[in-house]
Amino acid sequence: MQIHKHDVIIIGAGGAGLMAALYASKGGADVAVVSKLYPTRSHTGTAQGGIGAALGNLDEDKPIYHTYDTVKGGDYLTDQAAAKILAENAVEAVIELEHMGLPFDRTSEKRISQRRFGGHTRNFGEELVRRACHAADRTGHMILQTLYQQCIKNEVNFFDEFQVVDMIVVDGAVAGVVAIELGTGEFHIFHGKASFFASGGWGRCWSVTSNAHSLTGDGAAIALRRGVPLQDMEFFQFHPTGIYRMGILITEGVRGEGGVLINSQGERFMERYAPSAKDLASRDVVSRAIYLETRAGRSIKNRGYVHLDVRPQTVNRYFAEEGRERKDFINGETIERKLPDILDFCRTYLGVDPVLEPMPVQPTAHYAMGGIPTNMDAEVIIDAAGTVMPGAYAAGETACVSVHGANRLGTNSLVDLVVFGRRGGMKAAEYVKGVDWKPLPADAGAEIQAEFERIRNGSGASRPGELRHLMQATMMDNVGVFRTEETLRQGIKDLAELRERFYKDLHIDDKSRVFNTDLMEAWELGCLLDLADVTARTAIERKESRGAHSREDFKKRDDENWLAHSLIYQRGPLSAPEYEAHFDKQVDLSLWEEEVAQGVPEEQQKFRPKERVY
Numbered sequence: 273m274q275i276h277k278h279d280v281i282i283i284g285a286g287g288a289g290l291m292a293a294l295y296a297s298k299g300g301a302d303v304a305v306v307s308k309l310y311p312t313r314s315h316t317g318t319a320q321g322g323i324g325a326a327l328g329n330l331d332e333d334k335p336i337y338h339t340y341d342t343v344k345g346g347d348y349l350t351d352q353a354a355a356k357i358l359a360e361n362a363v364e365a366v367i368e369l370e371h372m373g374l375p376f377d378r379t380s381e382k383r384i385s386q387r388r389f390g391g392h393t394r395n396f397g398e399e400l401v402r403r404a405c406h407a408a409d410r411t412g413h414m415i416l417q418t419l420y421q422q423c424i425k426n427e428v429n430f431f432d433e434f435q436v437v438d439m440i441v442v443d444g445a446v447a448g449v450v451a452i453e454l455g456t457g458e459f460h461i462f463h464g465k466a467s468f469f470a471s472g473g474w475g476r477c478w479s480v481t482s483n484a485h486s487l488t489g490d491g492a493a494i495a496l497r498r499g500v501p502l503q504d505m506e507f508f509q510f511h512p513t514g515i516y517r518m519g520i521l522i523t524e525g526v527r528g529e530g531g532v533l534i535n536s537q538g539e540r541f542m543e544r545y546a547p548s549a550k551d552l553a554s555r556d557v558v559s560r561a562i563y564l565e566t567r568a569g570r571s572i573k574n575r576g577y578v579h580l581d582v583r584p585q586t587v588n589r590y591f592a593e594e595g596r597e598r599k600d601f602i603n604g605e606t607i608e609r610k611l612p613d614i615l616d617f618c619r620t621y622l623g624v625d626p627v628l629e630p631m632p633v634q635p636t637a638h639y640a641m642g643g644i645p646t647n648m649d650a651e652v653i654i655d656a657a658g659t660v661m662p663g664a665y666a667a668g669e670t671a672c673v674s675v676h677g678a679n680r681l682g683t684n685s686l687v688d689l690v691v692f693g694r695r696g697g698m699k700a701a702e703y704v705k706g707v708d709w710k711p712l713p714a715d716a717g718a719e720i721q722a723e724f725e726r727i728r729n730g731s732g733a734s735r736p737g738e739l740r741h742l743m744q745a746t747m748m749d750n751v752g753v754f755r756t757e758e759t760l761r762q763g764i765k766d767l768a769e770l771r772e773r774f775y776k777d778l779h780i781d782d783k784s785r786v787f788n789t790d791l792m793e794a795w796e797l798g799c800l801l802d803l804a805d806v807t808a809r810t811a812i813e814r815k816e817s818r819g820a821h822s823r824e825d826f827k828k829r830d831d832e833n834w835l836a837h838s839l840i841y842q843r844g845p846l847s848a849p850e851y852e853a854h855f856d857k858q859v860d861l862s863l864w865e866e867e868v869a870q871g872v873p874e875e876q877q878k879f880r881p882k883e884r885v886y
């Protein structure tokens with residue numbers, strides 16, 4: 273096996289991985305980025321709507337308002353100190369991206385342009401504020417290109433199309449990772465003082481998803497298998513507006529520009545569910561509303577979708593009703609300019625022109641709030657007390673800091689990547705200066721090689737494609753937007769059967785080594801099955817509704833018993849694992865505690881967990 277030696281090994285080349293690589297290299301470390309995709313193909317490149325920062329370029333705004341929205345949006349499961357860092361560092365991070373060359377859209381005064389997004393408010397919920405900084409509807413694409421250029425300039429080493437499949441743990445510390453070079457099928461060891469997971473999410477557990485095919489949660493599954501718990505896995509966000517059946521995302525920016533959701537009766541139904549925020553209520557609320565409209569027989573053609581209408585005549589009619597100024601009114605040209613990619617998707621994939629017709633949309637599995645637990649410097653922690661696993665780091669969607677709590681606010685993921693990617697990169701550079709190399713164990717990589725041989729040589733009757741399809745269907749039906757004890761039990765039972773077939777009865781057609789996508793997809797299915805399982809198992813134990821976790825049998829949020837993070841551990845053999853879930857990791861409520869210490873009367877405390885009122 274070829275062995276590569278670098279101070280910091282970064283797994284993943286999305287926004288989080290590139291930001292971490294940039295800052296680790298600036299800190300003097302020798303950095304290698306190992307990525308299964310060519311870097312600029314990472315999912316960050318599809319982020320459309322924008323990156324949130326309280327620049328206040330168009331409306332009055334402050335980081336403390338952004339912090340408040342993040343905490344409230346996360347249904348109070350957000351760690352408050354982390355949210356404060358996120359909001360404060362966001363401003364600097366966006367300006368830094370601009371200085372690196374990111375071509376943001378501009379206001380008429382040539383400042384960075386900002387648009388409305390769900391849950392972004394001024395003065396602690398008073399009114400919607402324009403906070404999302406954007407480069408048309410291609411913000412993520414621009415971030416990725418900008419950061420990649422900077423990494424090249426900083427001489428970061430890239431190993432493109434190398435897929436990490438295991439982590440090497442020596443005496444409780446991480447000594448590197450094992451990867452497969454996709455072009456040859458050969459195994460390589462990346463020996464590092466620090467290993468940094470930035471490998472993205474796992475929306476592919478569900479059948480309707482906005483996530484790219486590559487989002488199979490490899491990093492989180494690898495960590496889980498090597499003893500790291502995963503945090504808050506029961507919280508997975510469904511974005512309300514995916515293209516019907518395809519799941520492709522229609523950015524919330526469409527509603528930010530004035531688009532509205534309409535049911536089969538021609539009614540703007542969000543006025544009933546969220547009278548003040550309406551179509552820009554938080555994503556969990558809007559997704560549930562679409563399901564409830566469907567159940568009440570008011571979806572379009574009774575097929576489970578509704579219309580998203582951004583036609584100028586519709587938008588301007590509602591703007592007029594709301595008393596908006598004439599200068600805010602839109603026309604076809606405004607939409608073409610601000611949402612070019614969305615128009616392109618709809619025209620290409622649906623044959624629908626959004627300037628002339630409404631778009632058919634349904635909720636789509638979108639974002640993992642949970643993941644590898646970390647502290648605010650992206651160091652991986654392995655228990656409720658915050659014990660750090662030496663040499664292990666994580667940031668981005670695969671990590672759980674937790675700034676998103678039970679439900680992520682739109683545009684906060686891109687902020688999370690750059691803020692915590694940067695903090696983690698700096699911390700890792702500092703760490704590697706002070707530690708010695710851990711020698712590699714003689715058998716590093718042997719176990720995972722054997723597992724790949726098992727998959728390659730399987731002579732059963734179950735094909736990965738079929739198992740994946742069944743997993744996605746049961747996750748959609750039983751571990752989706754609405755959950756009950758009964759659906760979750762069913763989900764767990766189905767997943768156990770699928771796991772049995774995956775380990776005892778697998779068959780893949782391609783036995784070769786070169787670019788064997790059959791083999792890699794089969795291995796990725798194993799990762800998805802593990803993550804689906806821990807999602808269902810924490811979901812069944814959390815007997816309350818909070819944020820994206822909506823239990824029909826426990827409709828209320830229950831702060832007395834459940835205001836805590838979950839940590840789930842996987843033990844035993846992969847083919848028949850045992851799980852251990854704990855709900856004892858405290859939520860950081862430091863901003864509320866400060867208010868209490870300052871003697872702020874209860875009714876004026878902003879950060880006290882309070883019932884959600886829309």
Ligand SMILES: Cc1cc2nc3c(=O)[nH]c(=O)nc-3n(C[C@H](O)[C@H](O)[C@H](O)COP(=O)(O)OP(=O)(O)OC[C@H]3O[C@@H](n4cnc5c(N)ncnc54)[C@H](O)[C@@H]3O)c2cc1C
Nearest residue numbers: 284285286288308309316321322436472668669683685686
């Ligand atoms: C369609 C869409 C639109 C979105 N729009 C917005 C938005 O407007 N604003 C916002 O804030 N958020 C948005 N999000 C969410 C946000 O884009 C993602 O959460 C974020 O980009 C994730 O970044 P990341 O760096 O963590 O991972 P990703 O960008 O997903 O990158 C993952 C990287 O890990 C690598 N990788 C994975 N597994 C392995 C492995 N086993 N070995 C080696 N490499 C591996 C991949 O090659 C890739 O480079 C959107 C998401 C989607 C899907």
